[in-house]
Amino acid sequence: MNRLMLIGILCISLIGCSSKGIKREDIDQFVEITYGKVVRTEAVTFDSKADEAAAIGGIEGAIENSDGNLDDVVVGAITGAVVSALFVSIEEGSKHGLIVDIKTAKSTFHSLTLKTTEIKLGDCLRVVEGNEVSFKIVDEEFCTL
Numbered sequence: 001m002n003r004l005m006l007i008g009i010l011c012i013s014l015i016g017c018s019s020k021g022i023k024r025e026d027i028d029q030f031v032e033i034t035y036g037k038v039v040r041t042e043a044v045t046f047d048s049k050a051d052e053a054a055a056i057g058g059i060e061g062a063i064e065n066s067d068g069n070l071d072d073v074v075v076g077a078i079t080g081a082v083v084s085a086l087f088v089s090i091e092e093g094s095k096h097g098l099i100v101d102i103k104t105a106k107s108t109f110h111s112l113t114l115k116t117t118e119i120k121l122g123d124c125l126r127v128v129e130g131n132e133v134s135f136k137i138v139d140e141e142f143c144t145l
């Protein structure tokens with residue numbers, strides 16, 4: 001169990017090291033920037049891997065405590081399941097998002113699946129497409145000709 005706690009603390013520590021800068025995969029790559037006005041939004045719910053993590057964590061917890069009595073095995077399984085599901089849920093973040101359709105100044109349409117619910121109709125988005133896609137709400141002037 002101590003090993004599991006140490007791994008959990010290490011995982012939480014590493015989450016704090018993530019950067020919101022330019023991705024290294026985008027170095028020396030063509031990056032396309034598009035500006036568009038949000039013309040449609042649709043709420044979506046993303047699937048989660050927390051249930052799978054709970055099952056695996058439960059098995060690992062039971063195995064880790066299999067040298068004890070039945071109570072130790074049961075407590076290990078429950079603890080492993082809860083901790084694993086918790087860490088996966090934290091890593092995944094919110095399960096709610098949006099499908100957003102934008103119309104560019106050139107009258108082309110694009111759809112984005114975003115892990116946010118903060119976008120609303122009429123927002124002007126700056127969409128950066130490289131190895132991954134990122135977005136930012138910008139001033140209205142960027143969405144007009």
